[in-house]
Amino acid sequence: xxxxxxxVLGLEGSANKVGAGLVRDGQxxxxxxxxxxxxxxQGFLPGQxxxxxxxxxxxxxxxxxxxxxxxxxxxxCVAYTKGPGMGAPLVTVAVVARTLAQLxxxxxxxxxxxxxxxxxxxxxxGAQNPTVLYVSGxxxxxxxxxxxxxxxxxxxIDIAVGNCLDRFARVLKISNDPSPGYNIEQMAKKGRQxxxxxxxxxxxxxxxxxxxxxIEETLFAMLVEITERAMAHCGSREAxxxxxxxxxxxxxxxxxxxxxxxxxxxxxxxxxxxxxNGAMIAQAGWEMFxxxxxxxxxxxxxxxxYRTDEVxxxxxx
Amino acid sequence: xxVGMVLGYGGVMGGEGxxxxxxxxxxxxxxxxxxxxxxxxxxLRPRRQHVGAEPSDGGSRSRLPLFLNFPPSxxxxxFPSPLEAQIAHGSLAPDPEPHKGGDHIPSHHISSPRxxxxxxxxxxxxxxxxxxxxxxLVIQTMEMFGPPVPR
Numbered sequence: 001x002x003x004x005x006x007x008v009l010g011l012e013g014s015a016n017k018v019g020a021g022l023v024r025d026g027q028x029x030x031x032x033x034x035x036x037x038x039x040x041x042q043g044f045l046p047g048q049x050x051x052x053x054x055x056x057x058x059x060x061x062x063x064x065x066x067x068x069x070x071x072x073x074x075x076x077c078v079a080y081t082k083g084p085g086m087g088a089p090l091v092t093v094a095v096v097a098r099t100l101a102q103l104x105x106x107x108x109x110x111x112x113x114x115x116x117x118x119x120x121x122x123x124x125x126g127a128q129n130p131t132v133l134y135v136s137g138x139x140x141x142x143x144x145x146x147x148x149x150x151x152x153x154x155x156x157i158d159i160a161v162g163n164c165l166d167r168f169a170r171v172l173k174i175s176n177d178p179s180p181g182y183n184i185e186q187m188a189k190k191g192r193q194x195x196x197x198x199x200x201x202x203x204x205x206x207x208x209x210x211x212x213x214x215i216e217e218t219l220f221a222m223l224v225e226i227t228e229r230a231m232a233h234c235g236s237r238e239a240x241x242x243x244x245x246x247x248x249x250x251x252x253x254x255x256x257x258x259x260x261x262x263x264x265x266x267x268x269x270x271x272x273x274x275x276x277n278g279a280m281i282a283q284a285g286w287e288m289f290x291x292x293x294x295x296x297x298x299x300x301x302x303x304x305x306y307r308t309d310e311v312x313x314x315x316x317x
Numbered sequence: 318x319x320v321g322m323v324l325g326y327g328g329v330m331g332g333e334g335x336x337x338x339x340x341x342x343x344x345x346x347x348x349x350x351x352x353x354x355x356x357x358x359x360x361l362r363p364r365r366q367h368v369g370a371e372p373s374d375g376g377s378r379s380r381l382p383l384f385l386n387f388p389p390s391x392x393x394x395x396f397p398s399p400l401e402a403q404i405a406h407g408s409l410a411p412d413p414e415p416h417k418g419g420d421h422i423p424s425h426h427i428s429s430p431r432x433x434x435x436x437x438x439x440x441x442x443x444x445x446x447x448x449x450x451x452x453x454l455v456i457q458t459m460e461m462f463g464p465p466v467p468r
Contacts, residue, residue: 054454058461072462088447091412095451098408099458103465301411 006290009064009075009100010282011057013093014085014113015138016044018053020064021279022075023286026123029068031272031279032060041173043166050088057096064278072104077294079285082110083306085138090302098300109285110295113276114139114308117242118150119287120280125267131236133227133255134308136243136276137162137181140223141308142230148313153230161219162245168215179275185248188216220251224258231264240267246274287315394452400465405455414444 007024019033036052038044065072080097083090094110101108118132132143132150140156159167162181169180174187194214227239239259241252252268259266273280291314396402435441 058457095408095454096458099455100462102404102407103463105466297407298411301413
């Protein structure tokens with residue numbers, strides 16, 4: 001590996017966000033992102049999501065380069081999301097990444113989306129060896145690092161917590177702009193009364209807020225419990241929350257209380273980095289690249305299923 | 318009697334790299350002109366044909382509209398150089414076909430043709446349209462960030 005700074009371009013598009021990010025030796029130079037927002041009451045389907053990404057990924061790339069003040073010749077390698085995620089959007093982004101890598105004659109790196117979240121969380125917060133709670137629309141996992149693998153200690157046995165919230169928002173036709181989870185959180189803040197499910201009617205605002213508050217409290221308490229159990233098992237003094245649901249302040253608050261009770265420290269990032277973005281793929285790609293990993297073109301196929309613990313973490317001891 | 322389409326990767330012809338795309342349906346582009354630049358609608362559509370009463374042979378033949386029995390001809394997608402044709406191939410080859418897609422025989426070498434086969438016309442149409450959308454994206458990427466750096 002040649003000495004000197006390493007600059008990585010990362011491309012992400014496994015769900016409804018498409019992002020391009022440039023990272024150089026631990027510095028995020030640019031990280032623009034676009035979100036496909038369906039109308040209220042609808043989720044996003046692979047075909048339409050892929051079409052959205054196709055329509056804006058190239059402009060996003062230009063923006064990333066311009067914002068970073070870089071010429072393509074200064075990019076050392078091209079990282080993209082290999083998986084997990086939705087097939088059609090993954091292919092759309094992968095196809096662009098492969099083309100760029102070949103045009104620029106630079107190495108290609110297929111990155112695990114979850115590892116991207118973890119590495120960006122570690123970079124931004126400086127946490128040394130945290131137990132990780134990864135919560136998003138597509139994933140819910142509790143992860144701890146051990147011997148070159150991110151071990152999955154616990155996970156959802158069916159749907160992700162963000163998926164649960166998104167579906168609930170859909171039923172209530174809550175706006176998907178900027179994201180259903182964000183709007184649920186804002187409405188839940190106004191809730192003062194917890195109501196028992198099933199559904200009760202007490203005037204529009206109060207009953208909605210009450211139900212959403214109850215939903216949040218229950219879901220988040222479940223997550224805090226499994227994270228705490230993993231921390232106890234590992235004797236961990238740090239917790240890191242990543243993934244879109246990690247933006248939720250109530251979740252951070254509840255996690256913070258649990259950590260304080262254990263004498264541990266909580267780490268979290270803001271919406272720029274916990275929501276899917278290109279720079280996180282670039283950061284994980286940077287770690288992989290500097291420890292000698294590359295992805296050959298014929299091995300660069302995308303995959304909808306890609307477990308976090310399948311990745312060989314060559315960059316940590 | 319599967320519905321078929323052939324995608325062939327041409328070698329150097331008159332100094333140009335290029336592809337031949339087997340045609341199924343009514344889209345055709347003159348040589349040297351990319352069908353993808355010809356207008357917004359590059360999607361292939363089947364010609365509606367009356368399926369006459371045919372003696373049933375118990376097989377798939379009786380389900381197919383008549384026009385699908387026409388032999389495939391070719392559609393040419395020119396690239397400025399063999400290298401660019403190779404790059405496009407490298408970008409599109411690695412991903413697996415989705416479960417419900419038409420079978421295709423993956424080709425790893427630029428000069429071997431790529432075939433589509435499916436039991437139903439609509440599966441073939443979705444598969445080929447998706448492929449052409451990705452091909453268009455590759456070409457747009459090359460136009461914006463190319464030409465390839467010298468090897």
